[in-house]
Amino acid sequence: MAQAMLVFIISGLVILAYCSQASNERTYQEVVWAVCGKLTGVLCEVAIATYTFGTCIAFLIIIGDQQDKIIAVMAKEPEGPGGSPWYTDRKFTISLTAFLFILPLSIPREIGFQKYASFLSVVGTWYVTAIIIIKYIWPDKEMTPADILNRPASWIAVFNAMPTICFGFQCHVSSVPVFNSMRQPEVKTWGGVVTAAMVIALAVYMGTGICGFLTFGDAVDPDVLLSYPSEDMAVAVARAFIILSVLTSYPILHFCGRAVIEGLWLRYQGMPVEEDVGRERRRRVLQTLVWFLLTLLLALFIPDIGKVISVIGGLAACFIFVFPGLCLIQAKLSEMEEVKPASWWAMVSYGVLLVTLGAFIFGQTTANAIFVDLLA
Numbered sequence: 001m002a003q004a005m006l007v008f009i010i011s012g013l014v015i016l017a018y019c020s021q022a023s024n025e026r027t028y029q030e031v032v033w034a035v036c037g038k039l040t041g042v043l044c045e046v047a048i049a050t051y052t053f054g055t056c057i058a059f060l061i062i063i064g065d066q067q068d069k070i071i072a073v074m075a076k077e078p079e080g081p082g083g084s085p086w087y088t089d090r091k092f093t094i095s096l097t098a099f100l101f102i103l104p105l106s107i108p109r110e111i112g113f114q115k116y117a118s119f120l121s122v123v124g125t126w127y128v129t130a131i132i133i134i135k136y137i138w139p140d141k142e143m144t145p146a147d148i149l150n151r152p153a154s155w156i157a158v159f160n161a162m163p164t165i166c167f168g169f170q171c172h173v174s175s176v177p178v179f180n181s182m183r184q185p186e187v188k189t190w191g192g193v194v195t196a197a198m199v200i201a202l203a204v205y206m207g208t209g210i211c212g213f214l215t216f217g218d219a220v221d222p223d224v225l226l227s228y229p230s231e232d233m234a235v236a237v238a239r240a241f242i243i244l245s246v247l248t249s250y251p252i253l254h255f256c257g258r259a260v261i262e263g264l265w266l267r268y269q270g271m272p273v274e275e276d277v278g279r280e281r282r283r284r285v286l287q288t289l290v291w292f293l294l295t296l297l298l299a300l301f302i303p304d305i306g307k308v309i310s311v312i313g314g315l316a317a318c319f320i321f322v323f324p325g326l327c328l329i330q331a332k333l334s335e336m337e338e339v340k341p342a343s344w345w346a347m348v349s350y351g352v353l354l355v356t357l358g359a360f361i362f363g364q365t366t367a368n369a370i371f372v373d374l375l376a
Contacts, residue, residue: 005162006198008354009169012324013194016172017179017187019327026180028173028319029260035327044323045260047315048173052257053295054312059246059253060102060299061308064094065223066239072230091300097247098296105251107288109280121248124241129207131238132224136211142229148217163313163365168205169198170316172324173256258287314365321358325351 016031023034029048033041071088086092135143175194179185212224221227225242228235262283302308328351332344 003202005165005169006202008357009320010191010195010198011350012172012320012354013175013198014187014191015324015328016176017185017190019324019331020176020179021185021187022331026177027259028176028323029263031176032323032327035330036323037330040323040326042264045264047318049257049260049264051170051173051312051315051319052253052260053291054308054315055253056250056257056291056295057299057302058308058312059250060094060098060295061302062223062246063097063243064090064299065226066243067093067097069226069230070236070239073236094300095296097243098292101247102250103288103292105248106254106292107285109284118248120241121245124238124245125204127241128225128238129204131234132208132215133211135228135235136215139215140229140232143215148214159364160368162361163317164309165313166316166320166361167309167313169201170319171197172319174252254288254291258284258291261287311365314362317358317361317365321354322362325354325356325358327351328354 016028019035020026020031023031025031025034029041029045032044036044068090071093075085075088179190182190208224212227213220216224216227219227225235225239230236265283329348332347332351
């Protein structure tokens with residue numbers, strides 16, 4: 001399924017670059033504002049703020065999951081709530097890490113310094129995939145897989161995987177600034193870059209997913225590293241890499257969400273986004289503190305990352321399919337008299353297909369979340 005969706009995912013990135021170049025805008029939400037109008041632009045900004053907020057919650061949950069395993073080894077105590085000292089409690093360790101590292105990294109106005117940590121995050125991701133593949137080829141004696149399904153239990157299970165795929169491949173919100181930061185931003189060159197990047201990401205995801213599932217079968221944890229023994233040092237290093245990656249990713253996602261909230265607030269006040277510099281620092285600190293505390297509190301009381309991803313995965317589908325599809329339709333409608341009818345109809349039809357696919361995934365995800373809560 002991921003391979004089939006990759007075509008649409010890559011095309012969405014190319015469409016955004018094309019519309020960015022045509023509208024001369026440099027961020028995702030500004031492109032949608034310029035091409036699709038005010039209403040769609042506001043909806044896009046609200047979706048970005050909601051998505052980045054949910055992703056920050058997921059990042060804090062990941063930190064807690066990995067720290068639990070590492071602390072269990074360092075403290076040489078059995079995992080679980082019983083008999084553990086207060087300083088190894090999950091809520092305390094997540095809060096301590098968040099206040100010491102994430103909050104200071106989230107307050108600055110610019111995040112250019114994060115580029116130095118990006119390389120370590122990429123290396124860490126490759127290391128995690130390599131470890132999971134190696135552990136499958138040469139498994140430890142105590143690791144015995146449960147039953148391994150040869151086919152999905154139902155078509156519903158296949159559709160339920162779509163939000164997770166969208167969450168894993170969603171880089172569209174940050175793709176527009178990246179495209180404009182290229183030395184020579186050209187759509188053709190950009191198409192080659194994103195194709196190579198998505199193929200690499202697909203290889204990493206497939207290596208991790210397939211080998212992790214074949215190692216543990218149906219008993220595999222949604223966070224695959226949690227399925228491995230705490231005492232395994234190679235896996236412990238992988239957990240440390242994951243924590244490092246998340247510590248540097250949270251501020252970047254928060255920066256995107258904060259920028260959207262700032263833009264909405266200034267527009268609501270009737271002030272241009274470029275002005276009102278005098279109170280900017282005070283607002284930035286207040287926005288950061290409120291965002292940070294809310295995400296931390298929710299992460300402490302929502303221990304299952306699968307529930308968070310199932311919700312924000314539907315929003316990821318909007319960024320990958322719906323908004324790029326709408327941008328393509330609007331862009332081609334404005335060029336109706338300049339292009340050949342056949343080409344025009346093909347592009348508009350493809351835009352409609354993207355919007356329909358994204359709307360289906362979003363609707364299915366929302367419906368699942370509602371029905372699961374009602375049945376629970």
